[in-house]
Amino acid sequence: MRERAMDLYEHQARELLDHxxxxxxxxxxxDSPEAARAAAERLGGRVVIKAQVKxxxxxxxxxxxxxxxxxxxxxxxxRILGMDIKGHTVHRVMVAEPVEVERELYLGFxxxxxxxxxxxxxxxxxxxxxxxxxxxxxxxxxRIAIDPAEGVTGAKAAEIAAAGHLPPETAGTIRRLxxxxxxxxxxxxxxxxxxxxxxxxxxxxxxxxTLDDNARFRQPSWDGSADRTEARxxxxxxxxxxxxxxxxxxxxxxxxxxxxxxxxxxxxxLVMSTLDVVAxxxxxxxxxxxxxxxxxxxxxxxxxxxxxxDPDVRSVLVNVFGGITACDAVADGIVRALDTVTLxxxxxxxxxxxxxxxxxxxxxxxxxxxxxxxxxxxxAAARAAELAA
Amino acid sequence: xxxxxxxxxxxxxxGMTGAEGMKHTRRMLAAGTDVVGGxxxxxxxxxxxxxxxxxxxxxxxxxxxxxxxxxxxxxxVPPPHAKAAVTEAADAGIPLAxxxxxxxxxxxxxxxxxxxxxxxxxxIGPNCPGLISPGxxxxxxxxxxxxxxxxxxxxxxxxxxxxxxxxxLRDLGFSTCVGIGGDPVIGTTHIDALTAFEADPDTDLIVMxxxxxxxxxxxxxxxxxxxxxxxxxGYVAGFTAPEGRTMGHAGAxxxxxxxxxxxxxxxxxxxxxxxxxxxxxxxxxxLALLAEPSGNPA
Numbered sequence: 001m002r003e004r005a006m007d008l009y010e011h012q013a014r015e016l017l018d019h020x021x022x023x024x025x026x027x028x029x030x031d032s033p034e035a036a037r038a039a040a041e042r043l044g045g046r047v048v049i050k051a052q053v054k055x056x057x058x059x060x061x062x063x064x065x066x067x068x069x070x071x072x073x074x075x076x077x078x079r080i081l082g083m084d085i086k087g088h089t090v091h092r093v094m095v096a097e098p099v100e101v102e103r104e105l106y107l108g109f110x111x112x113x114x115x116x117x118x119x120x121x122x123x124x125x126x127x128x129x130x131x132x133x134x135x136x137x138x139x140x141x142x143r144i145a146i147d148p149a150e151g152v153t154g155a156k157a158a159e160i161a162a163a164g165h166l167p168p169e170t171a172g173t174i175r176r177l178x179x180x181x182x183x184x185x186x187x188x189x190x191x192x193x194x195x196x197x198x199x200x201x202x203x204x205x206x207x208x209x210t211l212d213d214n215a216r217f218r219q220p221s222w223d224g225s226a227d228r229t230e231a232r233x234x235x236x237x238x239x240x241x242x243x244x245x246x247x248x249x250x251x252x253x254x255x256x257x258x259x260x261x262x263x264x265x266x267x268x269x270l271v272m273s274t275l276d277v278v279a280x281x282x283x284x285x286x287x288x289x290x291x292x293x294x295x296x297x298x299x300x301x302x303x304x305x306x307x308x309x310d311p312d313v314r315s316v317l318v319n320v321f322g323g324i325t326a327c328d329a330v331a332d333g334i335v336r337a338l339d340t341v342t343l344x345x346x347x348x349x350x351x352x353x354x355x356x357x358x359x360x361x362x363x364x365x366x367x368x369x370x371x372x373x374x375x376x377x378x379x380a381a382a383r384a385a386e387l388a389a
Numbered sequence: 390x391x392x393x394x395x396x397x398x399x400x401x402x403x404g405m406t407g408a409e410g411m412k413h414t415r416r417m418l419a420a421g422t423d424v425v426g427g428x429x430x431x432x433x434x435x436x437x438x439x440x441x442x443x444x445x446x447x448x449x450x451x452x453x454x455x456x457x458x459x460x461x462x463x464x465x466v467p468p469p470h471a472k473a474a475v476t477e478a479a480d481a482g483i484p485l486a487x488x489x490x491x492x493x494x495x496x497x498x499x500x501x502x503x504x505x506x507x508x509x510x511x512x513i514g515p516n517c518p519g520l521i522s523p524g525x526x527x528x529x530x531x532x533x534x535x536x537x538x539x540x541x542x543x544x545x546x547x548x549x550x551x552x553x554x555x556x557x558l559r560d561l562g563f564s565t566c567v568g569i570g571g572d573p574v575i576g577t578t579h580i581d582a583l584t585a586f587e588a589d590p591d592t593d594l595i596v597m598x599x600x601x602x603x604x605x606x607x608x609x610x611x612x613x614x615x616x617x618x619x620x621x622x623g624y625v626a627g628f629t630a631p632e633g634r635t636m637g638h639a640g641a642x643x644x645x646x647x648x649x650x651x652x653x654x655x656x657x658x659x660x661x662x663x664x665x666x667x668x669x670x671x672x673x674x675x676l677a678l679l680a681e682p683s684g685n686p687a
Binding site for chain 2: 111113114116117118147148149182185187212214215217218255257265266267268269270272273275276277278279280284285288293321322323324352353354376377378
């Protein structure tokens with residue numbers, strides 16, 4: 001399983017909005033101060049430099065600055081590139097033409113999980129403080145459910161604009177944003193601020209889009225986009241990214257964490273639970289690795305060699321409850337992995353459920369000095385935590 | 390009795406002739422499920438022999454229902470075709486559709502849930518292991534042989550945690566175990582299952598398993614406080630999950646303070662639910678509750 005939601009960078013979101021007919025400022029994305037200067041020259045001199053990171057609060061962190069001329073654009077880009085914003089390093093900036101803002105509004109479409117529908121969210125009070133407005137004066141933020149069979153018609157767009165106290169002229173933009181959401185299989189399309197300019201145009205000044213990875217099969221244009229644009233990263237990020245990329249290629253659900261106990265299990269819920277039990281034993285999990293339902297010996301072998309290659313891992317815990325997954329296949333996978341990988345770290349295995357006895361016998365026969373078996377999930381976690389200490 | 394699925398349930402399988410469909414139809418038959426047909430428009434009129442039983446294949450859900458009186462459909466249809474398959478089942482008026490398929494785009498799920506709701510078809514899932522009423526019927530992929538009939542009801546977002554708790558409490562047994570699925574949008578919710586277990590005379594105690602993401606457990610906690618008189622024992626997975634990362638299930642993602650395991654545990658405990666720190670401790674809480682005079686009507 002891959003990650004299921006893909007956040008886009010602002011510049012990627014801007015491109016989708018632009019193609020969808022929503023007005024956006026002219027802009028270019030660059031990765032050097034010199035290129036920022038050249039872009040500013042092309043855009044008419046005065047520009048806004050915006051850090052491209054996948055996190056909110058860029059403005060407050062100093063990641064969004066005006067520049068009065070190309071020389072200032074170069075200087076500003078030099079300051080922002082390389083900046084750390086909430087743990088995200090800035091590798092690219094967007095150089096955008098400035099917009100004369102009359103009013104700032106908020107408009108978004110997001111999933112209401114409980115109702116199982118998409119919601120329009122609209123407010124006449126857009127801008128940086130929208131989260132606070134939503135928290136303290138919820139009545140200032142309108143939430144309108146969308147009937148999936150009808151979508152956003154002209155009448156619905158007018159209703160959304162009225163409910164959010166947006167000018168009636170925003171109705172066209174509301175419909176276009178809905179079309180962006182549905183045609184691209186997005187889980188979230190958010191424009192904050194949506195601005196009314198001095199000359200009355202409705203412009204998306206900033207945009208956020210999250211795509212649904214489950215729709216990849218019908219959205220072929222996504223391949224090769226998204227995360228691969230992040231070219232450089234520090235060493236820690238690189239280790240993480242290379243392990244996660246290997247996992248994705250092998251079809252494993254993997255998330256790198258920052259502890260010492262490598263965790264492998266079957267099923268997202270059981271693996272999450274295993275992380276908790278490891279943490280309850282006073283150790284920290286090094287990863288989340290789900291070999292999935294019906295895992296074969298080969299998948300188990302891939303997963304084990306991946307976790308053993310993580311330099312942070314000091315012990316490995318394999319926790320499997322065999323449902324569709326057969327425990328003997330898991331044990332075979334461990335044996336196979338040990339043919340190609342030299343085990344240098346202790347491995348604690350707990351097998352229960354389908355074919356557990358056969359699986360335990362296979363590991364018993366292996367009689368490897370670093371392979372330990374445990375009878376229970378809690379006991380296995382305690383052992384792995386102890387061995388990682 | 391059991392909820393949603395009983396020995397009288399007549400089950401058809403959409404996608405039966407595919408590899409997953411065949412494998413699990415065989416398991417369901419072995420568990421005693423009355424599988425009365427499969428659906429595949431390209432193989433209509435053929436028959437499939439499974440372990441000495443012959444299961445007819447129909448061209449549509451409607452034909453299958455007309456011919457067999459089926460009232461449950463289990464779907465193993467791949468993601469690109471899942472929306473059409475669920476829509477067809479709802480159009481045919483099947484009372485219960487169990488969607489095992491993992492990886493359905495959310496826009497499709499939103500569309501078919503609304504469609505099914507308008508036609509009074511109950512959906513379980515998607516991305517779920519289905520449900521089992523031990524000793525009676527099994528609709529989905531839950532292993533049938535790890536437990537036996539009993540008086541505990543279980544509702545869970547996670548497949549393997551369902552199995553783990555079934556196994557921990559195998560000596561007590563279950564009325565019904567329902568895996569409602571880990572996707573952000575699901576048909577049958579914790580609250581729907583709690584409602585049905587509360588009304589089921591054969592269920593004495595309810596085990597509810599949640600995980601990080603969304604606020605379904607918090608809503609369930611409010612519901613329990615107001616409407617559930619039977620004892621409820623809870624478990625929530627994902628205390629150590631980092632913020633903003635998806636942990637396998639699409640729904641299991643934490644953003645900010647909402648949806649955390651700690652918040653869910655606190656909400657459940659405030660509603661009088663005893664919440665275990667691990668699956669094993671959760672099982673122990675169940676045993677302790679049933680040992681109390683008030684927890685055991687029998």
